[in-house]
Amino acid sequence: MQITPLRTLREAGYLLLLTLALGLAANALRPDGLPLFKVLRQTPGTLPYATLSPLAAADLLRQGKAVFVDARAAKYFALAHVPGALNITPEQAQAGAADGLPRDKTIVVYCDSLACGLSHAVAHALADKGLTVAVMQDGIEGWIMTRGPLEVSQ
Amino acid sequence: MKRVGLFIRLGLGVLFVAASADKLLHPGDFVQVILNYHLTGPAVAVWTAALLPWLELLCGLALILNRAASGAALLVALMLAGFLAAEGSALARGLDISCGCFHSDPMAKGGLAWSMARDTGLFVLALLTLLRWDVSNKRQDSQPGQ
Numbered sequence: 001m002q003i004t005p006l007r008t009l010r011e012a013g014y015l016l017l018l019t020l021a022l023g024l025a026a027n028a029l030r031p032d033g034l035p036l037f038k039v040l041r042q043t044p045g046t047l048p049y050a051t052l053s054p055l056a057a058a059d060l061l062r063q064g065k066a067v068f069v070d071a072r073a074a075k076y077f078a079l080a081h082v083p084g085a086l087n088i089t090p091e092q093a094q095a096g097a098a099d100g101l102p103r104d105k106t107i108v109v110y111c112d113s114l115a116c117g118l119s120h121a122v123a124h125a126l127a128d129k130g131l132t133v134a135v136m137q138d139g140i141e142g143w144i145m146t147r148g149p150l151e152v153s154q
Numbered sequence: 155m156k157r158v159g160l161f162i163r164l165g166l167g168v169l170f171v172a173a174s175a176d177k178l179l180h181p182g183d184f185v186q187v188i189l190n191y192h193l194t195g196p197a198v199a200v201w202t203a204a205l206l207p208w209l210e211l212l213c214g215l216a217l218i219l220n221r222a223a224s225g226a227a228l229l230v231a232l233m234l235a236g237f238l239a240a241e242g243s244a245l246a247r248g249l250d251i252s253c254g255c256f257h258s259d260p261m262a263k264g265g266l267a268w269s270m271a272r273d274t275g276l277f278v279l280a281l282l283t284l285l286r287w288d289v290s291n292k293r294q295d296s297q298p299g300q
Contacts (some may be wrong), residue, residue, distance in 0.1 A: 008284070011225020015212050022212070023205040027181070034181055034204050039197040091182060113250070117189025117199075124196065 032091075048127035049109075050134040054142040057108045057134070067102060069126070070140070071111040071118035078153040082110070082143060085151070090118060093125035101131055110136035110143065159286045162279050166230060167217030169276065170210045173256050177207035180258045187254035191244050209233070217283075224284065231280035234273050241270045 027033040052060075060066035061082070068085035070077045077087040088097050101107055107126055111118035119135045127133045136142065144150070177184045181203045188199040209229065216226035241253055245266050252262035253269035 008224040008228050011216075011222035012228045013225070015209070015216060015222060015225055015229055019205055019209040019212055023208040026178075026208070027204045030181075032182060034185065034200045036200060036204055039200045090186065117186045117192075120189060120196075121186060 047123075048133070049123040051137045052108060052134045054136055054138055054146045054148060057110075057136045057143070058146065058148055060106055060108060064105075066106045066108045066134075069098070069101075069107055069109045069122060071109055071122040072116075072140075076112070080140065080144075080150045080152055082140070083149050083151040088122055090121035090125065093122045098122075098126050098129060098131070101126070103131060105132070107131050107133045108136050109133060110139045113139040113141040159283070162286075163217050163220070163223065163227075163283055166227075166276065166279055166283060167214045167219075170214030170217070170230060172214075174207040174210035174214065176257045177203070177254075178211065181207070183258040184254065187252075187258055190249070190251045190254070191240050192247075192249070193240060193243060206233075227280055227283040231277060231284060234277040234280055238270060238273050238277065241266050241273065245270070 024036070027036060057066065057068075061068065061084075068082040069088050070081045070085045071089060071093075072087070073089060074087055077085075081087070086101075092098075098107075109119045109123045109126065111122075116139050119137075119139065123133045123135045138145070184203040184207065185196075185199050188194060188202055189196070194202070210233070213226040213229050213233075216222045217230070237253070237255065244251055249266075250263050251266065252259070252264060253266055253273075254262070255269055255273070
């Protein structure tokens with residue numbers, strides 16, 4: 001059978017439709033499915049949390065007005081983290097690991113660096129639970145650059 | 155020449171099936187990989203993480219099995235063009251991230267330039283796969299009695 005541009009486009013269309021059907025079905029069936037329709041209801045361009053520089057975050061820490069949350073995997077948290085920080089990954093935040101966090105303090109979430117998206121995922125999950133949340137955008141790299149103190153897990 | 159075309163089609167198919175595996179197993183991590191590019195909001199990242207691995211898998215299987223293969227080659231070329239644009243943008247902005255092409259570890263770093271070189275090669279191969287059908291069509295047309 002001859003392959004024409006029209007046939008190529010039709011085949012691509014079938015593959016896209018099959019992708020949509022399989023992707024939605026698989027996501028609905030898996031226990032850790034992504035919140036596909038919940039994210040569509042969020043107003044674009046507005047974040048339910050603030051962003052902070054490392055210096056502003058350090059001020060909050062000194063004043064005792066913040067609890068730090070490290071969103072990185074445990075092995076990276078163990079190497080170095082902000083003193084007193086809790087290690088809560090996005091999966092743990094979704095699973096309710098953040099339920100004991102104080103509501104009278106700002107929860108400052110950070111991950112690796114500006115390029116890291118883990119802190120935003122945790123911040124979204126915590127903000128959904130009604131906590132006051134801020135993301136330290138430059139992450140632990142920014143914290144180190146401003147000579148912030150570090151703690152190492154034993 | 156026919157064998158080279160077959161080799162390219164099968165190679166692209168196997169690569170895309172392999173690329174989809176880790177992302178299908180860990181869609182949550184793949185959302186973070188996409189967010190690391192700082193190109194999209196959470197909604198686009200979540201939908202891309204849910205659908206892109208399936209598209210990679212289906213296109214890979216279509217190329218291997220030679221079913222709807224011309225459509226798959228077109229989609230593979232379009233995906234690679236998108237990947238190249240995202241990687242180039244991240245490189246231009248100085249982001250130290252991994253492309254997330256064959257894994258979904260959001261903490262991985264580096265290798266974007268190498269990923270761009272590899273994806274450029276794959277993009278050319280995907281275009282060749284598309285053109286191969288074009289050439290075979292012209293041959294069919296030029297044969298008498300066709």
